[in-house]
Amino acid sequence: MARNRATLADVARRAGLSKTAASMVLNGREGTRLSTEAHQRVFAAAEELGYRPNVAARSLRTRKTATIAFVSDIVATTRFAGGLIRGALDAARERDHVLLIAETQGDAAFEQYAIEAMLDRQVDGVIYAAMATRRLAVPPAILNGPVVLLNATSPENLPCVLPDDERAGRTVATALLEKGHRDRIALLGRNRLKEREPGVSLAAQARLQGIRDTLSAAGTTLLAEAFCSDWLPEHGYAAMRSLLGRSGRPSAVICMNDRLAFGAYQALGEAGLAVPTDISVVSFDDDPIATWLRPGLATAALPHEQMGRRAVEILLDGRTTEPTLVPMPLRRRRSIAAPAS
Amino acid sequence: MARNRATLADVARRAGLSKTAASMVLNGREGTRLSTEAHQRVFAAAEELGYRPNVAARSLRTRKTATIAFVSDIVATTRFAGGLIRGALDAARERDHVLLIAETQGDAAFEQYAIEAMLDRQVDGVIYAAMATRRLAVPPAILNGPVVLLNATSPENLPCVLPDDERAGRTVATALLEKGHRDRIALLGRNRLKEREPGVSLAAQARLQGIRDTLSAAGTTLLAEAFCSDWLPEHGYAAMRSLLGRSGRPSAVICMNDRLAFGAYQALGEAGLAVPTDISVVSFDDDPIATWLRPGLATAALPHEQMGRRAVEILLDGRTTEPTLVPMPLRRRRSIAAPAS
DNA sequence: TCACGTTGCTAAACTGATTTAGCAGAGCAT
DNA sequence: ATGCTCTGCTAAATCAGTTTAGCAACGTGA
Numbered sequence: 040m041a042r043n044r045a046t047l048a049d050v051a052r053r054a055g056l057s058k059t060a061a062s063m064v065l066n067g068r069e070g071t072r073l074s075t076e077a078h079q080r081v082f083a084a085a086e087e088l089g090y091r092p093n094v095a096a097r098s099l100r101t102r103k104t105a106t107i108a109f110v111s112d113i114v115a116t117t118r119f120a121g122g123l124i125r126g127a128l129d130a131a132r133e134r135d136h137v138l139l140i141a142e143t144q145g146d147a148a149f150e151q152y153a154i155e156a157m158l159d160r161q162v163d164g165v166i167y168a169a170m171a172t173r174r175l176a177v178p179p180a181i182l183n184g185p186v187v188l189l190n191a192t193s194p195e196n197l198p199c200v201l202p203d204d205e206r207a208g209r210t211v212a213t214a215l216l217e218k219g220h221r222d223r224i225a226l227l228g229r230n231r232l233k234e235r236e237p238g239v240s241l242a243a244q245a246r247l248q249g250i251r252d253t254l255s256a257a258g259t260t261l262l263a264e265a266f267c268s269d270w271l272p273e274h275g276y277a278a279m280r281s282l283l284g285r286s287g288r289p290s291a292v293i294c295m296n297d298r299l300a301f302g303a304y305q306a307l308g309e310a311g312l313a314v315p316t317d318i319s320v321v322s323f324d325d326d327p328i329a330t331w332l333r334p335g336l337a338t339a340a341l342p343h344e345q346m347g348r349r350a351v352e353i354l355l356d357g358r359t360t361e362p363t364l365v366p367m368p369l370r371r372r373r374s375i376a377a378p379a380s
Numbered sequence: 381m382a383r384n385r386a387t388l389a390d391v392a393r394r395a396g397l398s399k400t401a402a403s404m405v406l407n408g409r410e411g412t413r414l415s416t417e418a419h420q421r422v423f424a425a426a427e428e429l430g431y432r433p434n435v436a437a438r439s440l441r442t443r444k445t446a447t448i449a450f451v452s453d454i455v456a457t458t459r460f461a462g463g464l465i466r467g468a469l470d471a472a473r474e475r476d477h478v479l480l481i482a483e484t485q486g487d488a489a490f491e492q493y494a495i496e497a498m499l500d501r502q503v504d505g506v507i508y509a510a511m512a513t514r515r516l517a518v519p520p521a522i523l524n525g526p527v528v529l530l531n532a533t534s535p536e537n538l539p540c541v542l543p544d545d546e547r548a549g550r551t552v553a554t555a556l557l558e559k560g561h562r563d564r565i566a567l568l569g570r571n572r573l574k575e576r577e578p579g580v581s582l583a584a585q586a587r588l589q590g591i592r593d594t595l596s597a598a599g600t601t602l603l604a605e606a607f608c609s610d611w612l613p614e615h616g617y618a619a620m621r622s623l624l625g626r627s628g629r630p631s632a633v634i635c636m637n638d639r640l641a642f643g644a645y646q647a648l649g650e651a652g653l654a655v656p657t658d659i660s661v662v663s664f665d666d667d668p669i670a671t672w673l674r675p676g677l678a679t680a681a682l683p684h685e686q687m688g689r690r691a692v693e694i695l696l697d698g699r700t701t702e703p704t705l706v707p708m709p710l711r712r713r714r715s716i717a718a719p720a721s
Numbered sequence: 722t723c724a725c726g727t728t729g730c731t732a733a734a735c736t737g738a739t740t741t742a743g744c745a746g747a748g749c750a751t
Numbered sequence: 752a753t754g755c756t757c758t759g760c761t762a763a764a765t766c767a768g769t770t771t772a773g774c775a776a777c778g779t780g781a
Binding site for chain 2: 762
């Protein structure tokens with residue numbers, strides 16, 4: 040790969056100047072007293088030779104590689120991850136950086152290996168990302184340099200980027216209140232483990248909090264709360280069936296994520312109930328299926344691209360110790376309407 | 381990042397030997413006549429200092445970085461992409477390599493930039509991936525070194541890795557024939573553009589071919605073929621409705637991908653038809669929704685991880701010019717059954 | 722006229738590894 | 752004693768850049 044590349048020495052020779060001069064000109068150094076003519080000759084030579092600096096050689100001296108490590112637990116390969124990487128990639132490109140990616144697969148040995156592999160390559164910083172928003176333990180090896188946690192927090196109080204789940208809870212509840220729902224709002228997807236263990240999830244607790252605060256500020260409470268052992272469609276399906284089995288059918292259901300909502304749609308369809316005329320549904324995440332469902336599912340979007348972008352910005356531009364909360368905008372789709380009765 | 385790292389010189393000093401000796405021992409060079417004792421001293425020193433070689437320095441000399449560029453059009457951020465990256469990452473790790481990733485976003489300027497950024501970092505090879513299986517033009521800059529196309533072919537006959545869509549077509553059709561379907565099999569998702577333009581898709585043509593060959597070998601043909609302007613759920617929904625509107629309802633439908641199948645499920649649900657008792661459905665891709673649908677959707681899986689893995693293997697281990705076709709295994713789920721009548 | 726500052730540039734050191742060429746000493750045969 | 756090979760090791764070059772230190776020529780004021 041990359042044979043026959045012109046070197047700085049080639050450029051200097053062609054320009055009839057020293058390597059020093061060529062280096063300074065090409066790096067746009069201020070305060071060198073090189074003549075305008077020297078500048079022109081160097082630029083011309085570089086152009087003619089198609090000169091591109093060798094990053095390895097440069098970084099050997101400068102200890103900067105313009106490379107960021109993006110290490111994730113298993114985020115890199117899930118449907119939710121795309122946006123994180125895309126946002127990070129975009130922001131990195133704007134700053135002339137590239138991304139080295141690695142996955143730990145939740146395995147300590149892999150993690151150790153991955154991090155060493157990145158550090159060996161002299162990355163300028165590390166973005167440590169989690170698939171589920173949660174609290175985690177950061178491997179000590181990366182604490183020597185700049186780190187930003189993405190979709191995670193840690194006991195060390197490192198700079199981190201998180202979705203604003205609590206506000207999303209408020210947004211979602213408010214959307215229902217605005218349509219006239221009040222005392223017949225049910226919640227689907229309570230889960231003790233996710234709510235109590237920050238190491239498992241931070242979203243569950245925050246979303247619940249936001250929802251409850253908003254309803255209680257409006258002088259009401261949840262009509263019913265269905266528990267789910269996980270947040271997959273099958274659990275949403277079962278939970279929705281159980282909600283429908285109780286007396287007092289809700290006018291609206293808040294699902295803790297879109298996959299649950301998908302399951303809920305299935306149960307509603309089987310029960311012959313129409314969304315949103317019989318029952319409104321609103322949710323969190325903005326998974327691609329949210330647009331595929333009929334009617335489209337209103338949902339508070341996880342701002343993955345924004346988050347990935349912010350992580351790079353914080354890493355390269357500015358240190359912030361307070362957590363950065365990225366808003367989760369509500370995607371208004373046809374699944375919410377005024378209650379029937 | 382990576383301050384205070386011990387260098388080879390530190391190791392050599394501590395072992396009381398020269399850098400040359402230390403380098404040779406640590407690289408396990410054969411034929412050096414260094415004593416067993418020298419070996420032990422070097423290993424001990426390296427261990428004690430936590431020595432890790434500086435890849436930039438090494439690659440400056442050896443022109444190998446143990447780094448692979450993974451450049452995609454927009455594959456890195458889609459739901460389908462995860463597996464490609466995961467497989468590549470896995471295979472790379474097994475060979476002590478890491479992945480630099482970049483996205484061209486289908487933009488020639490971005491592509492140029494991304495490729496130069498990778499080449500500047502002296503990558504050992506490039507994997508050039510496409511989101512949709514298709515034929516594409518490879519940017520000349522990467523032709524100087526090893527390249528493998530992933531999910532794509534090119535006029536230059538470069539080594540490439542593709543899913544075996546034609547065989548998948550046969551697999552899918554055979555699955556229906558085996559259940560007893562024969563003269564009432566419909567196809568949903570014909571699309572002239574995808575079938576005719578290799579630059580748009582290679583899958584459509586290949587899948588169609590496999591299906592037709594199999595049915596014709598069984599002495600039958602497709603009962604009906606519904607065209608779709610794209611392969612999204614809404615198109616599947618509309619196409620399924622139009623199929624049901626015709627006289628002679630099919631006993632089974634083959635959908636060109638899972639998103640179409642999802643739309644088809646929606647239309648069937650609305651029409652009060654049950655899968656698979658009234659109508660069997662089978663499809664391609666094995667998108668996550670295939671498991672979420674009720675009943676689960678039988679589908680020929682795009683072997684993303686395998687493909688990513690193979691791409692790295694071919695890049696690093698062996699040159700093959702013939703396209704590598706990776707089988708698409710049928711995920712048997714409850715959406716296919718014997719026809720009702 | 723000469724010290725001094727400015728201008729325009731360069732030689733050489735340096736980064737951390739690999740690799741080539743070769744040296745010193747021991748053992749052995751002649 | 753001399754020449755030879757073998758053993759065990761090292762000095763120095765090299766990769767492609769950046770950076771430090773400083774040189775030569777020229778103008779200027781005293």
